[in-house]
Amino acid sequence: MVLVLRPDAYVAETPNGAFVLTNSGSYTFTGHTIFALLTTIKPYINGEYTLDQLAARINKRAREVAVKLLTGMLDLDIVRDIERLKIQSSQPEVRFIEYFQDDAARTYSEYCSMSALIIGRSPLAQAVEAACRLSGLRTRSVDQTEDREAAPMDSAAMDDVIFVVGGEPDYHSKVEEELSCDHDGVLVHATTIGEAWFCCIGKADEAVWASVTQRLAARRAPAQAPRASPEGRPDDHAVRVLAAQLVHNAFRLITTPSAARGGVNRVDQATLASEPISYLRHPYTLPAQPRTATQFAHRIATLAASPELDEEAFSRHAVSCTGEWTGVFGLPTEREFAQTPLCVCQIEVSATTGGSTSHVTGAGLDFAAARYQASLRAFASYGSTIFDPRQMLDINEQPLVQRAEGLDLITEDLQSGRLAGFVWAYNLATSRPMLLDAVRAFPNTDEGSHLGSAAAAYSWKAAISAALISQCHRMTLLEQTGSAPELDITNIPPNSQLEHYRVILSKIGPVVVRDITGSLEVPTVICLLKGVHLGSGSGLSYLDAVTAAMEEALLSYQASANQQPEYAPPTAPTAPQASRSRLPFPVDRPRTVDSVIQTLHRSGHTPLVVPLDHDPEVAAIMPYLVRVVLSDGR
Template sequence: MKLRLVDHTYLAPIRNGVHLVTPAGPVTLTGASIARWVEALAPHLDGRSSLDEITAGLPPAHADLARSILTQLRDAGVVREIAAEPAPSCGDDEQDGGFAAEVAFIESHRDGARAAFARFRDLSVAVANDGLAADPLPEAIAASLRASGAAQVRVCDADGLGEEDLWSLDVLLLTSALDRAAERARFADRAARDGLAVGHVLRDGTDVWYVPVRVAKDDALVTVRPESLRARLRRAPRAPEAITGVHVEVAAAQVGRAVFRWATGTADPRHTSRPARLGPDLITSRHHCLPHPYELPAAAPAPDAVLTRVDHLRSRPAEDAQEFSDAAVRAADELFGPFRFLPDDSAAQSPLHVSEAEVSVLAPRPGASVRAVGFAYADTRIEAARRALARYAALTVDPRRLVDSGGAALAAADAEPAALYAALHTALYAAGAAGAPGGFAIAYDLAAGAPVRLAAARAFPRLAGQRAAAGEGFGATWDEAVARGLCTHWTRDANLIDDPAGRLVTADPAGLDAVGRRCFTLLAELGELPEVHDHGGRFGVTSLSFHRGGTEVARAAGTASSAWTRGLLETLFSVQQRIHAGRPRPSAAAHPARATTMRLDPGHVIDPDGVAAALAATGRRAVVLPLDHDPAVAAIAPLSLRVAIAGPHDLCQA
C-alpha cells in the first residue's frame, strides 16, 4: 500500500511538537524533533511510495523512527493508505468521460474513486422550486451538478412532482423561502420509506442558505430541517430579495459541490450537518442549528421511563469539562443556538472573569441572561454554558411530555407545532391564570424513589410567570446537579430557615477553598469585606446573606464552605462593578455587632438523599425533573434538572 498525505493538510511547528490542521480536525503530535521529521517526510507522501520505500536507505535507528512517525500520522488520519497502483484518474479525460479532475479529487480523499464518481453520475436528481417566482437558482444549481458529472438532473416545480416522480428520484433539492419553508409530508414520507435524500436551498432576504442533504436514517439529533432553522432563528425570517448574477453563480457552485462531496463520500465531516450561509458579500459562514424539539418524535410520558432516565443519570461518570465544552459549541450559535455568549467587553473583567450568555426560548415568553464569575476564564465560560443550557431547558416544554389528571398525554405524538404551542399555552399560562394546574410532568420523588406527577406550573415555574424561580440544577454529576438545584430553595423559601434576619458571622479563611480564600484576601485588601448573616438553614443546609452598606449583595446556600465561597464571589463581583463604574463606596455600619466565627469544612458535601429524607419527615417532598424536553440539548447537557420542593397538593401518584 502506498502512503498519501490527506489533501488540505497544514502543519505548524509548536513547542515540543507539531500541530496539523486537516479537513477532519486538528491533530497534535509531540516530540522534540517530530516537526522536522514530518516536514522532511511530507514530500514523499504523494501516493507513489510505500512505507518500506520511504524508509529504504535510512540508517536503522532513523528508519525505525520514521516508521513510528508515519504510523502515528496514519492512525491520526493525516496519512491514508491507498492501493499500490497508479492514480487512475489524473489526466485521463478519455477514460473518465471528461471528468478526470473530479475523479482525481475523489481519489485524493478516498479509495475507489471511479466507483464513487459513477454513483454520483448515476444519481437521479431533481432541483424543485417550491414557491419562488422567477428564481434563477434552480437552473444554476442544476448546471453546476451537470458540470461536475451528474447525468440525470432536472429542474421542476415542487407542485408538479407526482408520486411516480418521487419514487424515481435519489436526491431532491428544494429551493424555497426561509420564511415559509416546510418539508412537505409526502416528501418526508417518501424519504422515510425509501431513503430519498433531501436537501434545501433557502432564501432569506439577500442570503442564500444551504441545508445539507440528509436521508431519514441519519441521526435525527445531528441533522436539521428547514423548519428548525426558521423556529430557532433569533430574528424574524425575511422575504427573498433579488440577488446578483455573481451571487447566484457562487451559491449554485457551492451547492453543487456540496452535493458532489456528499454523494462521493468526500465531504468534510465537520460540515455534513451544518447549514451554510452565503451572503451578498460572497462570504460563507457555517452554523450549528440543533433540531427543534417539535420536529422530533416524542414518546408519551411513562413512569417507567422516568425511573430509567434517573437510573441512567445517577450512574453516569463525572462529566469531563473539555468534552462538555466541545459539545456545547453546537448550542452556542449566534443565530440559532439555545444560547449565545455575550461579548466579553460587556462587563469589567478584572480581577474576576465574567462570562454572560443570552438564552433563547421556544415558548412565547422573553428569554433571559445568565452570568458566571470566577478567576479562571475557561472554567467561567463552562459554568456560563451550563447555566445557560439549564435555564433554556427550564424554559422549554413539550406538551407531548405532559399528562392530564387522568395520565393521558396533553398532545398527540403527531401533533403539528402550532397545535403544540396551543397545548403549551393551555397547560401553563391559561391554567395558571385560572388557579388550577392544566397539566402534570412525571418527575422523581427523591425520598420515595418513585415517580410522581408534579403540577406543570411547579415543574416549569418560569414559564408559568415566576421571574425568580428556585430549583435549576446543573453539574458534572447527578449529586452535584441535584444538590445545586435543591440548595437554591434555601435562598428563597422562608420555611427552610430559622432566622430571617440572621446572626452576624465571620469565618477563618483557612477553612475556605482556594477560590474563597482568594476572594477573602482581595476583599480584605480593598477594605470591602461584607457583613455576613447566617439565617440558620435547616436540614443541614447553610443559608447566608452578604451585605455592604446595609444592602444585600448576595445570598448563597449549601455547605458552609461553599456558601461562603459563592457569596464572596458575588460580593467581589459587585465591588468590581462598582469600582469600574466609578460609583462611591457605601458607608459601613457605625457600630458593627460582634460576629460569631463559623466552623468551615471544605471537604463537606451536601447529601441530596439525606436532605430529601429530612424534608419528607415534615410532609414536604424533594422532587427531581430531568429537563429533557429538547432531546438535542439534553444530549449535550443531560444533567440539567429542575428540583422542586412540593407539598401534597402539588403531587399525585404517577
C-alpha cells in the same frame, strides 16, 4: 492488478524521512534513505507495473526496503492496487473521484444516470439546473415555492437529487417532511434569510433543514423569525458561483460518500464568504414518547450511578451547543462589562415557543470561573423552558399527544393552561416516581426567574444538591422574622476563595455577615457592605453559605458602581433586625444532601426532582440537568 499512487498524494522530505499528505490524512515514514527511495520509484507507481514487476526494477540492496515501503503505502491507501483498464480517463470529474476511490469511471457513470429535480424559479434555481447538466445529471424543474401549501410533485421521490431553491423556509421544511419517508437520495436546500444564503445538504430523512430553521428561529424574538429575503439582489456571477458550490457538494456526497458529508453553510451575498453552521438536531425532529413509571425509575437509577463528567471532555462537547446563528446558546461574551474585581461573562439562551431569547451571567475570580458558572446557568435556563409534549402524559398516565403534527400549537395550549399535561417526577424522600403538573416542571416565566430551582452540574448528586440548596435558600429568606446574630469572620477556616472575597470587600468598606438560618437548618447568611444588605447565600456548610453571600455582595457592588445592572443579582429582601450578639464562626460538620431531603420531608415540603431532558441532544452533553420542586406547591 497494477500499482497507482493516489493523484492527490503530496510527498515532501523531512529530516528523518518522508512526509505524505492526502485528502484522507497525513503520514510519516522514517529512515534516512526513504525519501530518496520514494523519489526514485514514484514515477513507476503509475499504473504500468504490478508490485512484483516494480520490485524487479529496483536493485537488490534496496529491493526489500522498497517492497516493505510499498506494502505499507498500500495498507494506508496511499498506493492503490487496481485493474489496469480503470486508470485511463481524461474527464475531470473522474480524475476528481480518483482522489478518493479507485473505481472512479464506474462511479461517475452511475452518477450520470441519475436525475435531479429543481424546485423553484429564481435566478439561483436556473443556475443550479445549468450546473447540474454540466456535472452530468439529467434535470427537470418545477415551480412550487410560491405556493406554501403545495406539496412537491408526486414523482419527486423518483429523483436521485432534489434541490429546493428560494421561497419561504417553512416551505423547505414541508418538502423535507413529505419526502422523508419516500426519498432516500440527496436533498439540497438554498434560500435567503436576512442578508445571506442558507444552504443545506443531506438526506431527507435526517430532517436537517427542519432542525436548522427551528434552531435559527429560537435565537430570535418571534417578530424576527426567519423570513425569506427577496431574490435577485446578488449579481449573476455570485449566483453562478453559489450554484456551482451546491451542485459540487451534491456531487461529492453521491460519488465520494466516505470522504464527504452533508452540512449547513451560511454564505454572505456580498462577499460570498462561506461559514459552516453547526447545529444540534431539534427535539421535534426526533422520535419521542413518554416513559412508563418503570422506565422513569430506571432512568433515575442510571443517572445516579453514572460517573461525574470530565471537565475537559464536557467543554469540548459543549462547544457544539454554541453558535451565532443556530446554537442552543450564543458564544460566551464579556461584552463591555467591568471585569474587576470579578470577571463577568454573559451567554444568550435560545427562546422557546411563544417566548424570546434570554441571557444568563456568571461571575468568578478569573475568566474560566465566570464562563464555567455562566455555562451551567445557561444549561439550567434552557432545560427549564424547552419541553416536548410528546413526552408528556395525561392524568390517566396515557400519552398526551398521539401524533407529531401541530406541536407548536399544543405547546402554546400547555403554556396558557388550556391543556393539562404531566411529567414524571422522582420523590427524593420515598424514592418513588409520581406524576407532576408539567407547568411546575417547565414554568413559563419572565427572563431569568425560572432558574430558581433548576441546576446543572458535573454529577447527578451535585445537580440535586444545587437545586435543593436553591429551594432552601428561597424558603429561608421568606420565613426570616427574628433578629440575626453577626458571625465572626476574622478567623475563618482556610478557604482561599472566601478569603479573597473578604479581603476585597474589606477594602471597600465594613463587612458584616449575619446568620439567618431558619427551620430547615440549612446554613444561610446575609452579607452587608457599609451597612447595606447586598448579598445572601445558603450551602451545606457555613463556608459555602458565606462564600456565596460574599460573591453576591461583591457582584452587586460591582454592578452598581459601574452602572451595569445587566449582571446585578436579584434585589435583596429587607435585612432582618440586627442582633447585638456576635457568634464565633460555626465549624460544625456540613449537612448532607440526604439530611436536607429528610428535613424538608418532615416539614411537609417533600422534594421532587425532574430531569430536564426533553432535548435529547442537549441532555446527551449535559445529563445532570434537573429541577427540584416541593410537594406542597412551592
